Amino acid sequence: xxxLLEIQGVCKHYGGVAALSQCDLQVHEGQINGLIxxxxxxxxxxxxxxxxxxxxxxxAVHYRGSxxxxxxxxxxxxxxxxxxFQLTRLFMRLTVLENLLVATQRDEGWLRTVLRRAGxxxxxxxxxxxxxxxxxxxxxxxxxxNLSYGQRKLLELASLLVADPxxxxxxxxxxxxxxxxxxxxxxxxxxxxxxxxxxxxxxHNMEFVMSLCSRVTVLSQGTALVxxxxxxxxxxxxxxxxxxxxxxxxxxxxxxAAEAAxxxxxxxxxxxxxxxxxxxxxxxxxxxxxxxxxxxxTPPTPMAPEPVDGPTPLLRVRGVTAGYGGGDILKDVSxxxxxxxxxxxxxxxxxxxxxxxxxxxxxxxxxxxxxxFDGAPISALAPKQILGRGLAQIPQAHSxxxxxxxxxxxxxxAFTVDDDALVAQRLRAVEELYPIVRERAGEKAGSLxxxxxxxxEFARCLMLDPELIMLDEPSMGLDPQTRAMVFDxxxxxxxxxxxxxxxEQNARAGLRLSSHGVVLENGSVRLTGSGRxxxxxxxxxALYLGGAVTRPPARAAGD
Amino acid sequence: MRDRVAAVVGVAVVVALIxxxxxxxxxxxxxxxxxxxxxxxxxxxxxxxxxxxxxxxxLGHAVFFxxxxxxxxxxxxxxxxxxxxxxxxxxxxxGLVAGLIAIPVGLVAxxxxxxxxxxxxxxxxxIFQLAATNLGFTGGTSGILLPIAPFSAANFNxxxxxxxxxxxxxxxxxxxxxxxxxxxxxxxxxxxxxxRALGLGVKTRRLKLSAFVISAVPIGMVGGLYFYFVGQxxxxxxxxxxxxxxxxxxxxxxxxxTITGPLLGAAVLESLQQYxxxxxxSSATYLIAYGVLFLAVILVLPRGVIPGxxxxxxRRRARSASGPGPAAERESQVAGVAGAAR
Numbered sequence: 001x002x003x004l005l006e007i008q009g010v011c012k013h014y015g016g017v018a019a020l021s022q023c024d025l026q027v028h029e030g031q032i033n034g035l036i037x038x039x040x041x042x043x044x045x046x047x048x049x050x051x052x053x054x055x056x057x058x059x060a061v062h063y064r065g066s067x068x069x070x071x072x073x074x075x076x077x078x079x080x081x082x083x084x085f086q087l088t089r090l091f092m093r094l095t096v097l098e099n100l101l102v103a104t105q106r107d108e109g110w111l112r113t114v115l116r117r118a119g120x121x122x123x124x125x126x127x128x129x130x131x132x133x134x135x136x137x138x139x140x141x142x143x144x145x146n147l148s149y150g151q152r153k154l155l156e157l158a159s160l161l162v163a164d165p166x167x168x169x170x171x172x173x174x175x176x177x178x179x180x181x182x183x184x185x186x187x188x189x190x191x192x193x194x195x196x197x198x199x200x201x202x203x204h205n206m207e208f209v210m211s212l213c214s215r216v217t218v219l220s221q222g223t224a225l226v227x228x229x230x231x232x233x234x235x236x237x238x239x240x241x242x243x244x245x246x247x248x249x250x251x252x253x254x255x256x257a258a259e260a261a262x263x264x265x266x267x268x269x270x271x272x273x274x275x276x277x278x279x280x281x282x283x284x285x286x287x288x289x290x291x292x293x294x295x296x297x298t299p300p301t302p303m304a305p306e307p308v309d310g311p312t313p314l315l316r317v318r319g320v321t322a323g324y325g326g327g328d329i330l331k332d333v334s335x336x337x338x339x340x341x342x343x344x345x346x347x348x349x350x351x352x353x354x355x356x357x358x359x360x361x362x363x364x365x366x367x368x369x370x371x372x373f374d375g376a377p378i379s380a381l382a383p384k385q386i387l388g389r390g391l392a393q394i395p396q397a398h399s400x401x402x403x404x405x406x407x408x409x410x411x412x413x414a415f416t417v418d419d420d421a422l423v424a425q426r427l428r429a430v431e432e433l434y435p436i437v438r439e440r441a442g443e444k445a446g447s448l449x450x451x452x453x454x455x456x457e458f459a460r461c462l463m464l465d466p467e468l469i470m471l472d473e474p475s476m477g478l479d480p481q482t483r484a485m486v487f488d489x490x491x492x493x494x495x496x497x498x499x500x501x502x503x504e505q506n507a508r509a510g511l512r513l514s515s516h517g518v519v520l521e522n523g524s525v526r527l528t529g530s531g532r533x534x535x536x537x538x539x540x541x542a543l544y545l546g547g548a549v550t551r552p553p554a555r556a557a558g559d
Numbered sequence: 560m561r562d563r564v565a566a567v568v569g570v571a572v573v574v575a576l577i578x579x580x581x582x583x584x585x586x587x588x589x590x591x592x593x594x595x596x597x598x599x600x601x602x603x604x605x606x607x608x609x610x611x612x613x614x615x616x617x618l619g620h621a622v623f624f625x626x627x628x629x630x631x632x633x634x635x636x637x638x639x640x641x642x643x644x645x646x647x648x649x650x651x652x653x654g655l656v657a658g659l660i661a662i663p664v665g666l667v668a669x670x671x672x673x674x675x676x677x678x679x680x681x682x683x684x685x686i687f688q689l690a691a692t693n694l695g696f697t698g699g700t701s702g703i704l705l706p707i708a709p710f711s712a713a714n715f716n717x718x719x720x721x722x723x724x725x726x727x728x729x730x731x732x733x734x735x736x737x738x739x740x741x742x743x744x745x746x747x748x749x750x751x752x753x754x755r756a757l758g759l760g761v762k763t764r765r766l767k768l769s770a771f772v773i774s775a776v777p778i779g780m781v782g783g784l785y786f787y788f789v790g791q792x793x794x795x796x797x798x799x800x801x802x803x804x805x806x807x808x809x810x811x812x813x814x815x816x817t818i819t820g821p822l823l824g825a826a827v828l829e830s831l832q833q834y835x836x837x838x839x840x841s842s843a844t845y846l847i848a849y850g851v852l853f854l855a856v857i858l859v860l861p862r863g864v865i866p867g868x869x870x871x872x873x874r875r876r877a878r879s880a881s882g883p884g885p886a887a888e889r890e891s892q893v894a895g896v897a898g899a900a901r
Contacts, residue, residue, distance in 0.1 A: 051758060077760035091751035094744070101741070102748040103759040163760060 004029035004198050005050070005081070005167060010059030012045055012222075019045040020222040023059070027167065032189065032199045034213030034230070036206070038243050038505050040476045042222040043202040044086055047169050051083050052076045063167075077103075082160035083169035086202075088152040092145035096136065096155055099144050100127035103162045130158045134188060150181040157188065167198045174205045186212055204348065210234065218242055240541050243348075243507070312375055314339040314468055314499050315360065315391075320369030320379075322359045328367070329355040331523040337468065337516070342490065342500040344514035344531060346507035348543060351520040353503040354396070357470050360501075361393045362386040373468070387416060392466035394457050396473050402446025406456055409445045410437050413463030423463070430459045451482030458489055469493060470501045475509065487513055511535040519543060581720050590716035592833040594788055597723035599829040601781045602802070603809040603821035604730050608737055609774035610807070611816040613767055614750030617668070618803045619680035620778055622687045625797030626660050627653035627779025628786035632703040633696065635787075642706035646787050647722050650780045657779020658772050665771035669764065672753070681803075688798035702793025705786055719788045723781060730777040734818050737773065746770055750816070805829075808849070812856050814863030823865060828852070 005027035012020040020042045027033050035043050048054040050061055052073040061069045063079060071079075091099050101123060131137040134154040139147065144155060153173060160168060173189070174182045182205070189212060193199055203209045209216060210230040217227040220242035226233055233239055313336035323329040329352045337343045345353050358364040360371055362383035371379040378386050400409050410430060414423045431438040436452055437459045445456060454474060461469055474490060475483040487509055494500050504510030510531075511517045517534030519527035521543050527534050534540065577597075581590045602624065610617050631653040635646055668679045691697045710718055737743040745766055748756040757763050786792040806821075809828050814820025828849070835848060860867030 053754065053758070073754070073757040074760045074762050077758055083758060085755070089752050089755040091748045091755070093751050094747055098744060098747075102744055102756060102761065159759065 003027055004064060005200075006062045007046065007050065008060045008062070010046070010049055010056055010061070012042075012049060012054060012056050018222050020049065020056075020059075023219070023222055024224050025217055026227070027198060027200055028215060029198050030193070030196065031214045032193050032201065032212050034209040034216035035200055035202045035219060036204070036209055036216060036233075037219035037225075040221075040473075040505070041219040041242070043219055044171055045222075046219070047083055047171055047200075047202065050076070050169065051081060077163065077165070080164075080166040081169065082163065082165035082167070084153075084156045084160065084171055084173065086171040086175065088149070088156050090144040090147075090152055090155060090159070092143065094144060095141050096131065096144055096147070097124070097127055097140040099155060099159050100130060100162050103159060127162060130161050131155075133161075134158045135184065150177045153177055153181075153185065154188075157185075161192075165197075167200070168192065170199065170201045170203075172203055173201060174203055174208045182208060241508075311339065313337055314374060315501065316372040317356075317360065318370045318372075320356075320359060320366045320371065322355060322364050322366040322369075324355075324364070329523050330359065330366075332369070333520070333523070333525055334369075335518050335525060335528065337499060337501050340494075340497070340499055341516050342494050342502060342514040342531075343516040343518065344502045344504055344507075344510040345518045345520055346504055346510060346534070347520035347526075352523040353520055354472055355523075356520065357393060357472055357501070357503060360386075361391065361470065384416065387464065387466075390465070390467035391470070392461045392464050392468070393470040394461050394472065394474065396476060400445040400448075400453050400456055400460075402444065404445055405442050406437060406445050406448070407441040409456055410459045410463060413460035417464070426463050426465060430462050433462070434459045449482075450478050451485060454478070454482075454486050455489065458493070462493070466498070468499045468501060470503075472503050473505055474502070475504065475506050483509065507540070508535060577724060581717050585713070587713075587716055588837060590720060591788075592830055592837070594716055594719045594723055595785075595833050596826055596829040597720065597727055598781045598785050599806065599809060600822050600825040601723065601727045601730050602778050603806045603813075603825040604727070604734055604818075605774045605777040606806045607774075607810045607816065607821040608734050609767075609770040611810055611821065612737065612743055612746035612750065613770055614816075615669075615672075615767065616677050616807065617680045617771070617774075618677055618807060619664075619668075619684035619687075620775070620806060621798050621800065621802040622664065622684050623657035623661060623775040623778040624782035624785070624802055625687060625691060625792075625794075625799075627657045627782030628792045628797050629691065629697060629703070630656035630779070631783030632705050632786060632792045635706050636703060640706065643709050644718070646706055646708070647718070647784070650722070650726070650783045653783030654776040654780035657782065658776040661772040661775035662768070665768045669767050669771065681800075684798060684800070684803060688794055691794035691798055697794070700793060702791055702797075704791045705789075707790065708787065716788075719784060723784055726777060726780050726784070731818065731822070733773065733777070737770070738818060742766060742769070747816070808853060811863060812853070814865035814867070817863070817865050820863050820865040824863070 003026040005025075007023060007025040010020050010023045011018070019040075023042060023046060025035070025046065035046070037043055045054060049056050049059075052068075052071050052075070055070050059069070060067060063081065068076060068079065091102060094102070128137055128140065131140055134157055136147070136151050136154050136158070139151065144152070147155060157168075157170070157173070170189070173185050177185065186208060189199060189201070201209060201213060213230060215227065216230050216233045218225045218233060218236075218239050225242055226236050226239055228236070315337035317333060317335050320333045321328050321331055333352070333356065335343075335345075345356060347353055355364065359366050359379075362378070362381055362385070366379050369379070370377055373386070373389055373391055376389075378389060378391070381389075401412065404412070410427065411423070414426060417423050417426075427437075434455050436448075436455050440448065440452070445453065448456065471490065474486050478486060483506070490500060490502065491513060502510055502514060511534055512531060514531035517527070517529055517531040518525060519534055519537075519540065526543060527537055527539070529537070580593060584590065602620070606617065606620050609615065627650075631646065631649045634640065634649050634652055640646055640649060664680075664683055668676055668683060671679050692700055697703065708715065708718070737746070745756060745761045745763075748759075748761060749763055749767065753763055782797075786797070789796075805828070806825070809824035810821040811824070812820075812828060813822065813824030831848065856864065862870075
């Protein structure tokens with residue numbers, strides 16, 4: 001049986017980073033197909049490849065049995081494949097109605113386009129019907145730029161439907177939309193599906209995907225990992241691995257097994273489900289045991305700051321609420337980063353991890369709450385002043401200046417330092433630590449591989465000799481080997497006395513590395529404890545995949 | 560409905576004023592300002608069909624102005640057209656040549672976007688200026704003399720004035736037609752988000768090129784008219800970078816992407832410039848006035864005069880929605896004209 005849309009062996013690289021590698025996907029006609037996977041797993045890239053926004057050198061895309069690989073976007077649309085964008089794209093200065101009249105009616109020819117009046121009576125009627133269908137007909141004559149975020153999502157969907165495409169590719173239709181509207185959107189999608197449309201949904205909202213889709217495909221690191229019914233996908237341990245970061249090679253497997261067998265602190269029962277039974281008695285400890293603290297499942301409502309034992313933490317966040325525009329992304333977040341620790345913040349997409357870092361580094365001001373660094377409040381300081389206190393951030397991938405040389409990039413790190421001698425001395429130290437800075441000094445940073453770029457970013461950050469380094473997803477888009485190297489580097493920085501606050505999509509690898517773990521979900525702290533305790537908490541799977549997910553006990557026990 | 564009537568009345572009044580202007584004002588100095596102003600109104604309006612609607616800032620339309628001028632001059636010389644109304648018959652040929660030249664120019668320039676596009680159009684412009692200076696058939700730097708029009712000295716300007724006005728009407732009708740067609744809507748969509756338009760099946764490259772060519776033709780025609788009026792053509796005037804800047808400035812001033820904006824901008828700026836040149840007999844003084852005016856518009860009405868005023872009126876009307884008095888009457892009339900501009 002041939003599928004309506006079939007993607008075979010698609011590969012897409014950006015510089016040294018592979019966004020898609022040998023990716024396959026079958027879209028079943030007349031169904032709602034879900035496409036899920038952690039950040040950077042290649043979902044949007046796959047949409048871009050299908051719709052002709054990205055060209056591929058390897059692989060093939062077939063639609064109704066004929067090849068459409070690398071067909072331009074207008075042709076793909078005229079064949080009957082329409083798509084929406086993750087960040088809604090509209091014609092902001094046109095009215096809502098005009099937005100619907102732009103789309104062509106399936107290849108109508110040049111002369112007819114030029115001579116035809118925009119919006120005949122029947123076209124306008126149809127456009128109004130579609131606006132009625134999505135529920136924004138009363139806004140027909142408003143400029144699209146005046147719509148709210150959710151209304152924009154609805155308009156984008158409606159604008160596709162004008163040309164009556166057979167396949168709809170929806171990139172995060174529920175992203176950033178309030179719950180009522182999510183329900184409304186889900187209803188529309190179901191109705192469209194009943195009317196015969198084939199739908200592919202990329203979505204991070206698991207409830208949405210699992211309830212809507214008849215088939216779900218999981219992408220991980222640019223490859224289709226699993227495909228099946230929602231139930232099958234949920235119960236497949238490989239899927240959870242993809243979200244939490246899998247065991248990449250034999251050595252980590254062994255390490256995990258050894259670790260799992262190691263005794264750890266008693267888990268105190270929280271208001272959640274019962275914690276797992278303590279595993280079997282000791283084997284050989286794999287590494288020096290981190291000081292185990294009880295994992296407390298933080299109750300969602302009123303949350304007392306976690307009592308701190310011992311010396312004041314280097315960074316202390318108390319009751320912080322922050323967000324962009326109208327909404328709060330962080331809600332009453334409190335956490336500590338003890339001096340000398342590696343503290344890892346994990347959580348599903350959209351949990352507020354990057355927002356947390358932006359708030360700490362001063363790019364975003366908290367609406368409520370305080371942030372203290374080294375005992376002094378910093379939440380009112382400008383980003384540059386915070387940097388000056390010794391708190392530096394390495395942002396998510398691709399933060400180097402690609403057109404500048406490696407050396408220039410590293411020197412940029414110290415541009416707030418006036419003392420030339422000190423800069424030179426630090427540069428030598430950094431070159432010592434990361435030989436690549438000297439070896440490739442004159443090359444453009446953009447020509448380096450993904451992993452090499454990370455090293456240069458580390459080097460740049462160390463030019464400031466900060467006390468606390470915040471890392472945002474250092475492993476993103478890297479292959480397993482490079483990722484292991486990057487994590488080694490993080491550990492090494494820590495051993496040299498740097499305190500590290502790590503945000504990591506690859507929760508398993510991040511937590512294993514860390515002395516402290518924090519789970520954020522939906523803007524609130526859900527779990528805190530030592531890295532291991534958080535990692536082994538039974539609820540963590542549910543936090544990522546929605547619903548109750550348990551890892552097979554045999555695996556957890558390390559057999 | 561009342562807005563519509565007001566708009567029609569407004570347009571009729573403006574047209575009537577333009578028609579009777581040279582009949583009332585017979586001073587040749589004034590009517591020649593009229594001719595230059597109409598030439599620039601055509602140019603700014605035509606430029607707006609491409610740049611205003613699609614958002615692609617072209618700064619090389621003097622290529623079409625000069626090409627049209629040279630086409631008419633060469634045709635008159637080689638086909639022995641000796642003046643009078645016959646030379647006006649060559650203007651469509653000037654437009655045709657400009658349109659044909661716009662095809663390869665557009666194919667090259669429209670491979671790029673945004674800043675690169677601006678730079679490419681400027682570069683192409685200089686290529687044409689150099690070519691006009693160095694190719695044999697253009698007469699090099701000494702240029703070409705056009706036939707001398709045999710009109711009486713007293714009414715010499717009138718034929719030029721009315722032909723230019725005819726071209727202006729045709730250009731504005733094309734501009735309105737484009738704006739109302741699906742083509743025009745798709746150009747506006749390209750202005751807002753070209754990639755998204757592509758993803759909705761819009762054949763962006765083809766449409767952009769069509770608009771580019773359409774905008775070149777009227778400019779080629781008034782180019783021919785302009786140099787027939789002036790009596791000679793040579794490279795520095797035919798391919799003048801100030802022409803590129805002026806028409807863009809006029810469209811910006813009046814309101815980019817509107818129908819009446821470029822017309823208003825050209826009417827104000829060109830007549831002002833000509834007046835200042837005549838009064839102070841210094842060609843550089845008007846540049847200072849230009850600069851001041853441009854800064855003022857950018858600071859006060861960054862979207863251009865027409866959309867800016869329409870917005871102000873909209874706000875005032877919203878405030879005084881309850882009591883329609885004589886003031887509201889006047890407002891709706893002006894807003895009606897502005898509404899017709901969209």
